[in-house]
Amino acid sequence: MSVYIYKAALSHFGNSKKNIINLIKEAVYNLNVDVTDVDALFIGLMNPEEFTGVxxxxxxxxxxxxxxxIPAVRIETASSTGAAVLYYAYSAIKSGIYKNVLVIAAEKMTDMPTSKVTKILSEVIHPLERKTGASMPALAALVTTRFAYENKLKKEDLKKLLFAVAEKNHFYGKFNVFAHFKKEIDFETYSNSKMISSPLCLYDCAPISDGAAVIYLSSEKGEVEVLGVGQGTDRQALSERSIITSFESTKVAANQAFKMSDISPKDIEFAEIHDAFTPFEITGLVDIGLVPRDKILKFYDEKQGYHNGLLPVNISGGLKSRGHPVGASGLAQVVEVFRIMMGDYSDEITPSRCDVALTQSIGGIATNNFVIILKRRSKTVKSQYNLSKNNRVKKERLSKTPRIHSFTRLYVTPEGVEAPLDLIMVKRKQKKFLARYVDKKSPKIGMSLDVFKGDDGILYAKAKQKGFGILKKFRKR
Structure with a gap:
């Protein structure tokens, strides 16, 4: 049994005066179809209890x-909630339980100050990592610093690469009537923006937004088919993974989706990749097998991700420009693919090939990821999936001495945590963990450390001094 998208729509994304219900009603109204004949309602919201009190x-x-x-159920997988709700609605139709299902995803976030929102979002982080003061931007920054190190990128080269993502996505945001941001940015604007968690600045981070997305899913009617879906999970703690610059949850989800679709990454004509942080668009392309790791710099240098490039990516503006109401974003990606396939974008930015597309959504710090493949109903795809082996990350040698694996300075901290906060990921032998860095000496990857446990139960670290070691009692003076 095939599953099709019959209709799909968005509310406006941004800072809205509407409550959560009216945002959803706006999206349903924009659907422009009678929804009273649906068999069930699948709803995705990440955290309405704290964001709206409902x-x-x-x-x-x-x-x-x-x-x-009719039957109704809520689904939640952190920031991939919107993709998760489509995944399970698809499964219900595929199994034959329902024929027509209404899928809704939404979030209302802007009624709270940024520090409070940051704290709520950080609740998806492993408790031990959260205890150090880590936020989602901080963990993304640790991934980014390590990515630059592994790929031998100098500071300025990394900045240009991240800017290339932000520049592209803001360029396309101006063409999206539903987008939070509709203005282009230049390198000077990007470079002068506020630092959030080094090396990530304001324009590397998706905004706090309100918004809703809705899809009418059917086994009978619709021009766009959901060809394949995949879901992958990983250790909740970033520091408990063997590699932090490649997300195993994305690879597992992509493998499942491609096998179900029986197609290859080379058949994907455009993609919507989770870019809550600009580096995640880059790692997503590599993990899915859409761009080889050794070709990623060329991909952005030659603007191959634009609508007239080799593989258009986030030409809706992505989460970065359209906005990121966390529970809605994964479903909004699928809506955008539908809109592009149905010709709802102007010809000047629509890809010449837009019959087969892929969306990737990240839950938490890549703990629960989804990949969804869609194609126009009339399109025939003949090639078969073959998992690429070229994107593996080389493992580093082990050290008995605690050393810095990655680092960041967090300037926008969760509520109750003093800013700025220096965070490091420490590696000793095969184990990694987060600690606060409390030394005047600038941190560097590979630097030897002394690690202490404070009276507050938090781990602290300094540059190594003779006669010290790991996990000695740290007394603040």
């Missing part, structure tokens, strides 16, 4: 939409 949200939304007689 619990039992599936019943609440079903009631407000006048659909209270």
């Amino acid at each position: 619990g039992n949200i599936a019943s609440y939304i079903t009631d407000k939409l006048g659909l209270y007689k």
Whole structure:
């Protein structure tokens, strides 16, 4: 049994005065179709209890939409919630339980100050890492610093690479009527923006947004087919993974989706990649096998991710420009693919080939990721999937001495944590963990450390001095 997208729509994304219900109603209104004939309602919101103070949200939304007689369920997988709700709605139709399903994903976030939102979002992080003061931008920054080290990128080269992502996505945001940001940025604007968590600045991070997305999914009607889906998970703690610059959860999800579709990455004609942080677009392309690791710099240097390039990426503006209402973003990506395939974008930015597409959504710090492949119903794809082996990361040699594996300075901290905060990922033998860095000496990858446990239970680290070691009692003076 095939599963199709019959209709798809968005509310406006941004800083809205509307409450969560009215955002959803706006998206349903934009759907422009009678939804009273659906068999069930699948709803995705990441954290409505804290963002809006509303619990039992599936019943609440079903009631407000006048659909209270049909089955309804809420699904949540952190920032990949929107993709997860489509995944499980697809599964329900594929199994034959339902024929027509309404899929909704939304989030209302802007009523709170940034520090409070940052704290709520950080609740998806492993408790031990969160205890150090780590936030999502801080963990993304640790990934980025390590990525630059492994790929031998100088500071300025890394900045140009990250800017290339932000520049492209802001360029396309101006063409998206639903986008939070509709203005282009130049290198000077990017370089002068506020540092969030080094090396990530303001324009490397998706905005706090409100918004809703809705899809009418059917086994009978629709021009766009959901060809394949995949879901992968990983250790919740970033420091407990053998490699932090490549997300195993993305690779697993991509492998599943390509096998189900029986196609190859080379058949993908355009993609929507989770870019809550600019480096995640880069690592996503590599992990999925869309761009070889050794070709990624060339990909951005030659603007191959633009609508007229080799592989258009995030030509909707992505999370970076369209906005990132966390629960809605994964479903919004699929809506954007549908809109592009149906010709809802102007000809001047629509790819010449737009019959087969892929979306990738990241949950938390890549703990619960999804890949979804879609194609136009009339399109025939004949090639077969063959997993690339060229994107593996080389393992480093082990050391008995605690050393810096990656580092960042966090300037926008969660509520209750003093800024700025220097965080490092420490590696000793095969183990990694987070610690606060409390030395005047600038941190560098590979630097030897003395690590202490404070009275507050938090790990601290300094540049190594003779006679010290690991996990000695640290007394603040």
